[in-house]
Amino acid sequence: MKKKAVLVTAVLLGATAAFAQGKRVEVFSWWSGDEGPALAALVKLYKQKYPSTEFVNATVAGGAGTNAKAVLKTRMLGGDPPDSFQVHAGQELIGTWVVANRMEDLSSLYKSEGWLSKFPKDLIPLLSSKGGIWSVPVNVHRSNVMWYVPANLKKWGVSAPKSIAELLTACNTLKAKGLAAPISVGDASFPQQHLWESIALGTLGRAGWADLFSGKLKFTDPKAVAIWTNFGKVLDCTNKDAGSLTWQQATDRVVKGQSAFNIMGDWAAGYMATTLKLKPGTDFGWSAAPGTSGTFLFLADSFGLPKGVKNKTEVTNWLKLLGSKEGQDAFNPLKGSIAARTDSDLSKYNAYSQSAARDWRRDAIAGSLVHGAVANETFMSGFNGIVAQFSQSRNAQAAAQAMQALATQAKLGQ
Amino acid sequence: MARATLPRKSSTPRRRNFSADRAWSLVVLAPSVVMLAIFVYGFIARSGYLSLTDWGNDPVQALSLNPVIKFTGFDNYANLFTGFLETRFRQDLVSTLFFTVFFIAACLGLGLGLAMLLDRNPRGEGLWRTIFLFPMSLSFIVTGTIWRWMLQPSGGVNALFGLDPNNNAWLTSSSTIWSFDFNKLPLATAFVVGLVLLVVAWRAWTSGDRTRTWTAVICAALLFLWALTFGNRVQITPAPEPHGFNLAFIGIVVAAVWQMSGYTMALYLAGLRGIPDELREAARVDGAGEWGVYRHVIFPLLSPITLSAMIILGHISLKIFDLVYAMTGLNNLYTEVPALYLYITAFQGNQFAKGAAIGMVLLVLVAAVIVPYLASQFRRSDRA
Numbered sequence: 054m055k056k057k058a059v060l061v062t063a064v065l066l067g068a069t070a071a072f073a074q075g076k077r078v079e080v081f082s083w084w085s086g087d088e089g090p091a092l093a094a095l096v097k098l099y100k101q102k103y104p105s106t107e108f109v110n111a112t113v114a115g116g117a118g119t120n121a122k123a124v125l126k127t128r129m130l131g132g133d134p135p136d137s138f139q140v141h142a143g144q145e146l147i148g149t150w151v152v153a154n155r156m157e158d159l160s161s162l163y164k165s166e167g168w169l170s171k172f173p174k175d176l177i178p179l180l181s182s183k184g185g186i187w188s189v190p191v192n193v194h195r196s197n198v199m200w201y202v203p204a205n206l207k208k209w210g211v212s213a214p215k216s217i218a219e220l221l222t223a224c225n226t227l228k229a230k231g232l233a234a235p236i237s238v239g240d241a242s243f244p245q246q247h248l249w250e251s252i253a254l255g256t257l258g259r260a261g262w263a264d265l266f267s268g269k270l271k272f273t274d275p276k277a278v279a280i281w282t283n284f285g286k287v288l289d290c291t292n293k294d295a296g297s298l299t300w301q302q303a304t305d306r307v308v309k310g311q312s313a314f315n316i317m318g319d320w321a322a323g324y325m326a327t328t329l330k331l332k333p334g335t336d337f338g339w340s341a342a343p344g345t346s347g348t349f350l351f352l353a354d355s356f357g358l359p360k361g362v363k364n365k366t367e368v369t370n371w372l373k374l375l376g377s378k379e380g381q382d383a384f385n386p387l388k389g390s391i392a393a394r395t396d397s398d399l400s401k402y403n404a405y406s407q408s409a410a411r412d413w414r415r416d417a418i419a420g421s422l423v424h425g426a427v428a429n430e431t432f433m434s435g436f437n438g439i440v441a442q443f444s445q446s447r448n449a450q451a452a453a454q455a456m457q458a459l460a461t462q463a464k465l466g467q
Numbered sequence: 468m469a470r471a472t473l474p475r476k477s478s479t480p481r482r483r484n485f486s487a488d489r490a491w492s493l494v495v496l497a498p499s500v501v502m503l504a505i506f507v508y509g510f511i512a513r514s515g516y517l518s519l520t521d522w523g524n525d526p527v528q529a530l531s532l533n534p535v536i537k538f539t540g541f542d543n544y545a546n547l548f549t550g551f552l553e554t555r556f557r558q559d560l561v562s563t564l565f566f567t568v569f570f571i572a573a574c575l576g577l578g579l580g581l582a583m584l585l586d587r588n589p590r591g592e593g594l595w596r597t598i599f600l601f602p603m604s605l606s607f608i609v610t611g612t613i614w615r616w617m618l619q620p621s622g623g624v625n626a627l628f629g630l631d632p633n634n635n636a637w638l639t640s641s642s643t644i645w646s647f648d649f650n651k652l653p654l655a656t657a658f659v660v661g662l663v664l665l666v667v668a669w670r671a672w673t674s675g676d677r678t679r680t681w682t683a684v685i686c687a688a689l690l691f692l693w694a695l696t697f698g699n700r701v702q703i704t705p706a707p708e709p710h711g712f713n714l715a716f717i718g719i720v721v722a723a724v725w726q727m728s729g730y731t732m733a734l735y736l737a738g739l740r741g742i743p744d745e746l747r748e749a750a751r752v753d754g755a756g757e758w759g760v761y762r763h764v765i766f767p768l769l770s771p772i773t774l775s776a777m778i779i780l781g782h783i784s785l786k787i788f789d790l791v792y793a794m795t796g797l798n799n800l801y802t803e804v805p806a807l808y809l810y811i812t813a814f815q816g817n818q819f820a821k822g823a824a825i826g827m828v829l830l831v832l833v834a835a836v837i838v839p840y841l842a843s844q845f846r847r848s849d850r851a
Contacts, residue, residue, distance in 0.1 A: 119797070123814040129530060149817065153531040241799045294620035294632060296639035296715070296799060431526050434816030438555045441800035445641060451706075458552050464526060 077107035078367040080356070081128075081135035083121035084388075085114040087323075091388035095191075098383055099374055106367050111135055122430075129155065134359045136368045141425030142190045142355035144266075147182045148429020148463075150357070157358040158185035162369065168376050171394045175418035176351070179426055190353035191375040192390035195319045195409050196421040197251045197342040197350035203335070205310050213314075213340045217255045217283050220314070220343040224290035227313055234292035237312035239303035241296065244317065246423045246440050251316045252287055253280040255344025259419050262348075266420075266427040268466030272456035281449035288444060301328075308337070316342050318352070318424075322405040323389025333404040341412075349416040352424030353393055432463035511830065518543055518823035529817040536820075543824035549703050556825065557649055559805045561710040563832075566720060566804070567784040573724040574780050575773060578731025583761075585732070586739045596736070599729040607726065611793025614722035618794075637718035638795055638802065646711035653701050657694040661687045715801040719794055726790075727783070731776050738772040739765065774840070781836040786829060805829055 084092040089112075096108055113121035118139065125138055129150075140146045150156050163169050163186050169177065172190070180186050201213060209227055214220040220236075227235035238248050254262050256279055257270075264270035270277060292298070292306060304321050306312040308329060315321070322339070325331045340346070356375055362368055374380040381392035386401045391410045399407050420426025425433065436459065443452040460466070521543075522536045523529040547556050581599055585592055602610065617623035618637035625632050647655075668683035742765060750760045788806035795802040797811060805825055813822025 119815070126530065126814065126817070148526055149530060152527045153529065153534075155530065155532065240796055242796045243798075293636065294639050296636075296641075296795065296801065297615070297619055429526050431523075431529075431816045431818060434811055434818075435552065437798040437811070437815075438800065441798055442555065445643075445800060455552060462524070462552065 075107065076103075076105055076364060076367050077109055077136075078364055078371050079109040079111050079136045080139075080371065081111045081113070081121070081125060081137070082139035082354075083113055083118040084139070085112050087327075088388055091384050094383045094387055095374065095380060098380060099371060102374065103367070103370055106364075106370070129359075134362065136362045136364055137356045137358060137371055139354055139356060140188065142188050142353035143179050143420050143426030144429050145425025145433070146188050146355070146357060148431075150359075151182060151185070151187050152429075155360055156187050157360055158187065159189065159358060159372070160184075160186045162189075162372060162376075166373060166376055168394075171376075171378075171396060173395055173413065173418055176393065179351075179418070179420045180355070188355035188357040189372045189376045190355040190393040191381060192385050192388055193351055193353050193393045193413060194390050194424075195349055195412070196247065196352055196424060197254055197345045197348065198317065198319050198321070198339050199251075199342045200304065200307055200315045200317060200321055200325075200337060200339050201313055202307060202310065203338040206313065206338075209313065211313065213338070214343045215340075215346065216344045217252065217287075221286055221290070223313070224287075228290070232311075232313065234290065234306075234311070235313045236287060236290040236292075237298075237303045237306035237315045238288075238291045238295045239298045239300040241437070241441050241444075243423055243437075244298075244300045244303060245295065245444065246437060247300075247318065248287065248291075248316050249280075249284050249440050250350065250422050251342035251345060252284045253422075254348060254350055254419065255342055256280045256283050258344075259348045259417050262419050266422070266466055268460070272460055273453050277456070278449050278453045281443060281452045284443070285447050285449060288447075319405065319409055320389055322403075322409075326403055326405065327389065339405065339408075347416055349412055349418050350421050351413075351418050352421040352426055354390075428465055429463055432459060432465055435459040435463065514823045514826050517820055518827045520820045522823075523813075523817050523819040523821065526817065529819065539820075543821050544828070547821070547824055547828065549705075551705050554704075554708055555800065555803070556805065556808060557704075557708065558710050558800065559803050559808050560828075561649075562713060562716060562802070563785060563787075563804045565712040566716055566723075566787070567781060569716075569720045570723050570727075570784045571777055571780045573720065574728045574731045575776060577724060577728040578776070579735050579769075581728070581732040582735035582739055585736055596733070599732050601729065602726045603730045605726065607787070607790040608793045610722055610726045611790045614718065614725070615794045618718045618721070636715070637721070638715055640714040640717070641801060642714045643709075643711040644714065646709045649708040649710050650701060650703050653703070654694055654698045657690050657698055661690040661694070664690070713801045715795070715799075719791060719802055722794060723784070723787070723790055727780060731780070734772050734776050735769060738769045742768050778836060778840045782833045785832050785836065 082092060092110070092112070096110065099106075099108060113124045118141075121139070125135070128134060134155075140150070146156070168189075176190070177186065180188060180190065199213065206212060209230060209232070211223045211226055214223045224235045238244050253265075257265065257276060261270055261276060265272065265277060292303075292312065295303070298306075300317055300321070301324055303312075304315055304317060304324060307315045308325065308331070319339075322333060322337075325337050326333055331337050341348070342350075356372060358365075358368055358372065376394075378392075378394055378396060378398075381394055382398050382401055385392050385397070386403075386406070389406070391397070391402065391406050391413060395414045397410065399410055402410065422428055422433070422436065428436070436456070439452055439455045439459065442455070443449075446452075517536075519538060519540055520536045521539045522534060528534040528536070547553050585595060589595065615638070619625070620632035620636055620639055624630070624637070625635050664683045664687035668680050668687065671677075671679035671683060746764055746768075747760055750764045755763060786806055787804055788810070791802055791804055791807055797807065797815075806829060809822050809825040809829070812818050812825060
């Protein structure tokens with residue numbers, strides 16, 4: 054009898070252990086609120102394909118992932134990594150987690166899934182380092198977009214500026230007509246840095262921008278100092294209450310006709326089309342930020358595979374889904390972004406996204422600094438401070454020197 | 468704390484120390500003592516150690532599984548106070564000192580004023596007390612969110628009173644006043660300390676303590692000599708560095724005072740109620756006017772309360788984080804405080820050692836406020 058009881062207990066214990074360790078995948082992201090439904094669509098698809106796997110949604114709410122990143126670091130340092138986590142594609146992942154030897158190389162997955170030909174050629178180098186490809190981008194946003202209301206521009210008699218010089222001329226014209234702040238910008242949390250990066254790309258061009266982050270062009274080079282000079286001139290055209298506005302409120306200024314232009318990523322299109330119910334193309338218009346047409350300053354949310362996860366097959370299944378046409382087309386129309394793949398079904402997207410997707414396939418691609426594509430977190434965090442300091446001191450030379458010192462400290466381009 | 472020393476003074480013999488009561492109290496206390504030792508003092512020690520290393524200064528090592536952490540001594544501190552890139556930290560430090568001064572002064576002034584009004588037993592006193600004390604029941608996050616709305620340039624207070632948003636930028640002003648060069652700080656400190664020493668010397672002279680007088684005078688003279696010769700040439704930072712009071716802090720001070728002045732009022736009210744009427748009567752009989760009673764009788768009796776309030780408000784303001792985070796967010800240099808910069812450095816920039824160093828600086832600042840107070844309290848309770 055006793056033996057039997059022991060046996061039964063052992064079997065039961067084994068079964069529960071197997072069940073507890075059973076197939077599950079824990080996915081860590083900061084997609085909540087407006088972005089929640091897009092994630093839900095992906096999860097639904099995953100459950101259809103792999104019904105026996107338990108999906109654990111570990112979302113940490115908070116704009117742009119500030120809170121989530123802090124939680125993620127605590128978990129990783131504490132030895133409790135999630136199976137897969139959201140991270141901005143590029144150096145934010147590579148400079149933080151890949152250099153720390155915490156991620157698996159996904160090159161073989163790219164080959165077996167045939168993704169190398171499905172993503173734009175310019176994109177792959179931005180996701181790679183040390184001969185590996187480190188994450189699967191599920192969506193793409195464009196950073197260098199300028200928004201305006203066509204009817205207002207017509208009323209004021211200006212057209213969308215093509216270069217930074219034209220932008221400054223338009224600014225003066227509009228100021229003379231009594232518009233105090235022709236360009237609107239939000240607070241220092243990221244909108245002001247966002248404006249900086251479009252001005253920088255417009256000042257240097259794509260090649261110069263890439264050289265800046267590979268270390269070929271010094272931040273103290275006169276060409277790079279010119280970014281700050283331009284940025285200062287553009288700041289003179291912006292609203293004084295910037296410090297207290299979110300990016301949505303800065304967009305509102307354009308919609309209400311208090312400002313003519315706003316440079317913001319294309320989530321602004323989602324905000325205007327979905328939340329404000331405006332019609333893309335007629336109620337609001339867009340063009341590439343001045344001086345940047347032909348370049349797509351990209352940022353992408355992506356997922357990687359941390360080393361040492363227990364459910365490797367399940368996580369790989371998740372990554373395969375993220376990179377698939379089906380997954381990207383389920384996610385992106387709801388998120389308001391476009392697919393990173395070049396073969397997505399454009400009929401599912403609105404007018405703005407269709408135009409962005411066309412540019413994605415055609416334009417040269419450069420990585421966004423503010424959203425993690427070209428520099429590691431140490432650099433980004435210091436960069437935030439330098440932009441804020443510049444808006445106080447307006448000293449272009451000092452800002453350029455600080456950038457160079459920061460690049461050295463953060464080992465940029467090494 | 469006074470209770471703990473009582474049994475020894477009582478007539479019961481020492482052997483009874485190991486009574487069941489005492490054993491029981493030890494058992495009950497032990498877990499929290501152990502937890503405190505580990506989770507407060509242990510972690511302080513660990514942060515202190517980390518602040519002397521280079522963890523995170525190299526991005527490659529920051530988040531590795533087994534990071535190579537080198538001991539670098541006081542490099543992080545030296546960098547914070549003199550480094551080219553750390554202007555931001557020094558501005559935060561200056562900002563937090565300005566904030567502390569205005570916050571404490573306003574809370575004390577307003578708290579005392581309200582307490583004096585309520586002390587005259589107005590109608591509905593209980594209601595008023597509740598109204599003034601109510602903000603304290605909110606968290607700083609809630610206060611911050613409310614005041615962020617109220618102080619918006621084109622809404623809230625400005626809209627209510629028809630103020631021009633351009634001239635009333637409560638939280639968004641980018642102007643600075645009382646700017647000074649950070650390099651002049653040692654010089655200014657030397658002068659202030661010298662003056663204090665002279666005052667000490669004067670006091671010692673009037674009370675007839677010759678040795679003390681001469682020590683103080685000599686120290687002061689040496690300090691002034693240093694200030695006028697070498698002190699003039701001190702260069703802490705690579706370039707002249709203006710720091711001052713950012714006007715955007717006005718909004719934060721308003722919100723913080725709104726939150727905490729009711730608490731100071733309660734402290735003062737308790738103090739005022741504790742002053743016996745006989746004292747006031749006696750002063751009046753001696754011919755003191757209303758103001759004289761306050762000046763010569765009530766204010767001196769309230770000074771211990773002022774001290775306690777200053778300590779409590781002081782440490783709150785030095786380590787303030789949530790209020791500023793809710794009102795102006797991250798990376799807003801006009802209203803940044805060291806605690807926010809710590810968070811940014813450690814959790815956004817992955818520079819853990821530097822973050823720990825900032826934390827230790829904050830700890831020292833708070834300790835400078837708290838420790839003398841605690842010491843005086845212990846001494847007082849020992850005497851009791």
